[in-house]
Amino acid sequence: MIECVFSIDYEIYGNGGGSLRELVYEPAERLRAIFEKWNARFVAFIEVAELEMIEANNADKAIDLVKNQIREFYSEGYELGLHLHPQWYNARYENGKWELDYDEYNLCSLALERVVKIVDRSIEYIRNLLGASDFTPFSFRAGNWLFQPTRCLAAVLAERGIRVDTSVFKGGLQHQYKLDYRPALKNGYYWPFADDVNVPDPQGILIEFPVYTEKVPLWKLLTAKRIGLQRKVPTRTRVGKEKIFRLLDFLRLYQPLKLDFCRMTMEELSHMLGKEIQKDLKDPDLFRPVIAIGHTKDLIDFETVDSLLSFLRKNGVEVSVFRDVYRKVRC
Numbered sequence: 001m002i003e004c005v006f007s008i009d010y011e012i013y014g015n016g017g018g019s020l021r022e023l024v025y026e027p028a029e030r031l032r033a034i035f036e037k038w039n040a041r042f043v044a045f046i047e048v049a050e051l052e053m054i055e056a057n058n059a060d061k062a063i064d065l066v067k068n069q070i071r072e073f074y075s076e077g078y079e080l081g082l083h084l085h086p087q088w089y090n091a092r093y094e095n096g097k098w099e100l101d102y103d104e105y106n107l108c109s110l111a112l113e114r115v116v117k118i119v120d121r122s123i124e125y126i127r128n129l130l131g132a133s134d135f136t137p138f139s140f141r142a143g144n145w146l147f148q149p150t151r152c153l154a155a156v157l158a159e160r161g162i163r164v165d166t167s168v169f170k171g172g173l174q175h176q177y178k179l180d181y182r183p184a185l186k187n188g189y190y191w192p193f194a195d196d197v198n199v200p201d202p203q204g205i206l207i208e209f210p211v212y213t214e215k216v217p218l219w220k221l222l223t224a225k226r227i228g229l230q231r232k233v234p235t236r237t238r239v240g241k242e243k244i245f246r247l248l249d250f251l252r253l254y255q256p257l258k259l260d261f262c263r264m265t266m267e268e269l270s271h272m273l274g275k276e277i278q279k280d281l282k283d284p285d286l287f288r289p290v291i292a293i294g295h296t297k298d299l300i301d302f303e304t305v306d307s308l309l310s311f312l313r314k315n316g317v318e319v320s321v322f323r324d325v326y327r328k329v330r331c
């Protein structure tokens with residue numbers, strides 16, 4: 001049985017430039033309308049650090065719209081996951097521009113006390129926003145997928161009541177941040193973990209539901225849609241070593257292609273999911289949670305999202321949130 005979880009990173013990513021209304025609020029509003037039409041729900045991974053800092057610095061008037069939208073998602077049964085880009089917490093806002101703190105880019109590489117502080121601060125912000133002092137996000141996704149080294153952050157999240165992580169994309173490799181999710185290629189559709197997110201550990205409290213990927217030859221990543229969206233993202237200019245690291249990442253002949261409902265065309269999506277549906281027809285007893293990803297900033301092609309939901313409905317694939325799939329694997 002296949003169940004598809006749509007997860008969307010609800011954020012301005014990159015260097016902090018751009019408006020909340022255009023890059024977060026408006027696309028999320030249109031996405032909600034489509035999901036309502038299909039009576040389905042998605043998981044919104046709220047990047048809490050940037051929202052708190054934007055609010056504190058009065059940097060974007062649309063923050064109230066965004067906060068209100070998050071409250072509505074919560075009351076309408078959308079799942080709110082925790083997403084964190086810790087480089088925001090020490091950010092400085094000067095002359096209309098953000099200077100982010102790249103020393104705190106990878107939450108996993110910070111000292112335990114700092115990790116505790118950041119996680120608690122982020123959960124506190126969502127609780128205040130929702131006016132729900134007992135709210136705990138059920139799922140987590142690390143900024144830039146970085147859940148290595150795993151042990152310290154996994155323990156802190158589990159202690160706070162988070163039960164699901166979805167930071168892994170099998171086969172992933174980033175030389176600059178020492179991210180290596182190639183060992184996870186031999187794992188199944190989900191697995192519990194504790195000390196190393198790549199290694200199944202039956203004692204682990206957290207369950208990893210990786211973002212669905214397929215190994216494809218490099219040229220397949222170079223579609224017009226993907227390149228166009230990539231160009232839109234304002235990022236830090238890469239210098240020296242960073243450029244070399246990036247080049248090393250792309251030197252592999254085969255790359256993991258993520259199931260991305262914003263960046264892929266309907267043809268690519270139906271091809272990728274079609275193969276999974278075929279496998280399921282042959283072996284329907286195996287539970288196959290399939291996690292799709294998107295970013296509010298990349299949401300331009302709403303027609304494809306609508307067609308995808310229609311395709312899933314036609315093929316009898318249910319659209320769920322993490323609470324649903326978790327219940328099926330941990331009961």
Ligand SMILES: [Zn+2]
Pocket residue numbers: 009011013047083085142143144
């Ligand atoms: Zn992000």
